[in-house]
Amino acid sequence: xxxxxxxxxxxxxxxxxxxETEKKVPKDSTRISIPGCSRGSAFVVTASPExxxxxxxxxxxxxxxxxxxxxxxxxxxxxxxxxxxxxGIIKKSDLNGPGGISLGGGxxxxxxxxxxxxxxxxxxxxxxxxxxxLDVEGWRPLGESCPH
Numbered sequence: 001x002x003x004x005x006x007x008x009x010x011x012x013x014x015x016x017x018x019x020e021t022e023k024k025v026p027k028d029s030t031r032i033s034i035p036g037c038s039r040g041s042a043f044v045v046t047a048s049p050e051x052x053x054x055x056x057x058x059x060x061x062x063x064x065x066x067x068x069x070x071x072x073x074x075x076x077x078x079x080x081x082x083x084x085x086x087x088g089i090i091k092k093s094d095l096n097g098p099g100g101i102s103l104g105g106g107x108x109x110x111x112x113x114x115x116x117x118x119x120x121x122x123x124x125x126x127x128x129x130x131x132x133x134l135d136v137e138g139w140r141p142l143g144e145s146c147p148h
Contacts, residue, residue: 090133
């Protein structure tokens, strides 16, 4: 009995500190967890090898640009080539992906909304210019190799 009370106090303190470290999600954003493969700051969604549903259903092959704490991104980079699950915050408007019809392998879209590059600028010069940004809060390994 004398060990039960200190254990309960420790559990309560750890629970409170875990809640404090979780970022507050802005009204225009949402927190998601998705499986996929990383390469540098790019992340490509894959099917979960554990066959579990993710927090949102995002199409396999969808690309994101990862941002966040450098130490966290370095950990993810060290696991390139294996499927991981990342958890982070994304704007709700970026969740559905680009609109319109894709032509030529996805580089050209018709009716997809307003242009994202400046008028008169070089269109599509940056390899990740059209990718949604995912602010990474955490990740976990899923244990399988990425498909090639």
